[in-house]
Amino acid sequence: MAxxxxxxxxxxxxxxxxxxxxxxxxxxAGATLAVLGRNGVGKSTxxxxxxxxxTLHAGSIRFEGKPIDKMKTYERARLGIGYVPQEREIFPxxxxxxxxxxxxxxxxxxxxxxxxxxxxxxxxxxxxxxNMGNQLSGGEQQMLAVARALVGNPTLLxxxxxxxxxxxxxxxxxxxxxxxxxxxxxxxxxxxxxxARIALNFAPRTLILDRGRIVYDxxxxxxxDDAQKLADLIxxxx
Amino acid sequence: xxxxxxxxxxxxxxxxFAKRDRLNPLELLPWILAIAAYYVFPSYLPLGSQILLTIxxxxxxxxxxxxxGIITLGHAAFFGVGAYSAxxxxxxxxxxxxSGLVVAAIAAGILGLLSGLVILRTTGLTLIMxxxxxxxxxxxxxxxxxxxxxxxxxxxxxAMLPIFGVFRFDLFGHTAxxxxxxxxxxxxxxxxxxxxxxxxxxxxxxxxxxxxMHSIGAPVRRRLxxxxxxxxxxxxxxxxxxxxxxxxxxxxxxxxxxxxxxxxMLVLGGIGRIYGAIVGVVIFMIAQDSFARANPAFxxxxxxxxxxxxxLFARGGALGIADNLVxxxxxxxx
Numbered sequence: 282m283a284x285x286x287x288x289x290x291x292x293x294x295x296x297x298x299x300x301x302x303x304x305x306x307x308x309x310a311g312a313t314l315a316v317l318g319r320n321g322v323g324k325s326t327x328x329x330x331x332x333x334x335x336t337l338h339a340g341s342i343r344f345e346g347k348p349i350d351k352m353k354t355y356e357r358a359r360l361g362i363g364y365v366p367q368e369r370e371i372f373p374x375x376x377x378x379x380x381x382x383x384x385x386x387x388x389x390x391x392x393x394x395x396x397x398x399x400x401x402x403x404x405x406x407x408x409x410x411x412n413m414g415n416q417l418s419g420g421e422q423q424m425l426a427v428a429r430a431l432v433g434n435p436t437l438l439x440x441x442x443x444x445x446x447x448x449x450x451x452x453x454x455x456x457x458x459x460x461x462x463x464x465x466x467x468x469x470x471x472x473x474x475x476x477a478r479i480a481l482n483f484a485p486r487t488l489i490l491d492r493g494r495i496v497y498d499x500x501x502x503x504x505x506d507d508a509q510k511l512a513d514l515i516x517x518x519x
Numbered sequence: 520x521x522x523x524x525x526x527x528x529x530x531x532x533x534x535x536f537a538k539r540d541r542l543n544p545l546e547l548l549p550w551i552l553a554i555a556a557y558y559v560f561p562s563y564l565p566l567g568s569q570i571l572l573t574i575x576x577x578x579x580x581x582x583x584x585x586x587x588g589i590i591t592l593g594h595a596a597f598f599g600v601g602a603y604s605a606x607x608x609x610x611x612x613x614x615x616x617x618s619g620l621v622v623a624a625i626a627a628g629i630l631g632l633l634s635g636l637v638i639l640r641t642t643g644l645t646l647i648m649x650x651x652x653x654x655x656x657x658x659x660x661x662x663x664x665x666x667x668x669x670x671x672x673x674x675x676x677x678a679m680l681p682i683f684g685v686f687r688f689d690l691f692g693h694t695a696x697x698x699x700x701x702x703x704x705x706x707x708x709x710x711x712x713x714x715x716x717x718x719x720x721x722x723x724x725x726x727x728x729x730x731x732m733h734s735i736g737a738p739v740r741r742r743l744x745x746x747x748x749x750x751x752x753x754x755x756x757x758x759x760x761x762x763x764x765x766x767x768x769x770x771x772x773x774x775x776x777x778x779x780x781x782x783x784m785l786v787l788g789g790i791g792r793i794y795g796a797i798v799g800v801v802i803f804m805i806a807q808d809s810f811a812r813a814n815p816a817f818x819x820x821x822x823x824x825x826x827x828x829x830x831l832f833a834r835g836g837a838l839g840i841a842d843n844l845v846x847x848x849x850x851x852x853x
């Protein structure tokens with residue numbers, strides 16, 4: 282299977298501060314990866330480094346075979362990397378429609394995701410398309426953040442704690458939507474999540490970070506079956 | 520079920536949204552007042568023309584500052600370049616006014632493009648300083664290039680041909696008033712279409728969260744340079760109107776005072792809403808006139824105090840105050 286994203290010996294951080302150290306992994310096209318770890322171990326920095334928001338101190342990053350280390354953030358996005366930020370970051374003074382309009386973009390000849398299709402994925406959002414960003418609930422904002430990433434027609438979707446602070450019914454809606462993206466569209470997904478159980482059940486492969494280093498890169502199933510091992514790896518075990 | 524409570528608000532939100540991009544009858548009010556002013560205050564037409572072209576200048580600044588968040592204290596550079604270009608064009612090529620406007624827009628737009636490519640790599644205080652630097656460079660050039668610009672004496676002897684070969688500029692400012700009003704109206708429509716287009720909405724995105732715009736694949740710097748260039752060209756048209764209607768261009772068109780005052784006018788009216796430019800200029804002019812009459816030596820102190828009060832207690836300017844009052848009245852009705 283073709284490679285979607287790869288990190289080789291990546292050390293990165295903010296200015297002189299190094300957060301990620303010697304991180305290496307490869308993600309196949311259409312594959313799903315969960316990234317787990319305590320707060321502050323570098324999960325969001327991993328996302329930020331993929332997007333070009335950090336200082337790369339060593340190593341290389343490739344996307345669909347192309348080196349992207351020197352590329353600007355918007356160029357990486359245009360290559361097909363979609364991002365759903367932790368804080369959602371909806372534009373408050375734009376309507377739902379306008380939030381999507383400014384993000385709509387074909388990826389080469391690929392235009393799998395149109396506004397109509399994201400509204401089909403999130404019917405609640407469709408009912409709110411004329412509302413301003415600051416009039417949406419947390420769940421709707423999250424749906425809009427995902428929808429906004431999708432209309433850019435990415436081949437890789439990075440999601441940073443998209444389920445944080447949401448009601449269980451909204452979490453179910455979003456997980457169902459993520460499954461549709463994975464199964465129907467074959468989109469590669471990297472899911473950073475604090476809800477370990479949800480993430481492990483969603484992604485067949487898991488990467489666990491501790492103090493900026495990868496301490497586990499393997500199948501999710503053994504971690505579901507062995508809670509103690511999971512706790513030890515994450516660093517919350519007794 | 521969980522979204523049920525949202526539907527209660529749905530109707531009003533949809534109505535508000537639908538109205539958002541449609542011309543509201545209230546939006547015609549400034550134009551009705553401007554036409555009425557022509558008949559009510561016939562002896563103040565030259566001042567009226569000054570107000571109209573200043574509103575255009577303020578709208579141009581609003582595109583850059585209000586919509587794209589480009590903080591500038593050097594916008595008079597474009598106003599001045601527009602004024603000098605139109606003046607020189609009239610002196611050396613032809614006094615035909617409409618082509619003069621185009622020349623001014625191109626000249627100011629080129630300066631906006633070239634300076635924008637350099638200075639819009641920066642933000643914050645550095646950006647403010649660089650906009651000032653551009654203004655000072657242009658001002659000093661105009662001062663030193665005496666054979667071209669007339670230096671401190673300015674450009675004299677500008678003679679304008681009739682508009683469309685029919686409407687002559689008269690001593691009482693009748694033609695100039697209608698000319699400024701017409702150009703302002705066309706530019707206002709252009710500005711409205713621009714800020715309501717997807718490009719304009721993306722500028723709002725840039726202003727609100729520049730990092731997010733990068734991440735959704737928007738070439739932010741290109742968009743900032745584009746709006747800065749458009750804004751500069753529009754300021755150039757305002758400057759050209761001044762040159763053509765006063766038939767004189769001096770160094771004051773490139774003054775820092777003009778740059779500062781236009782920012783104050785915009786803050787007074789309300790930044791980032793086009794109409795703030797109209798309201799702010801009118802408030803500033805009236806305040807300036809009233810304070811100067813009451814206290815000729817210290818009128819600027821009172822204008823400054825008004826600005827401080829607005830910034831402290833009414834961040835949205837006069838239009839923000841109006842919004843709050845309307846919301847308060849609606850709340851009471853409910």
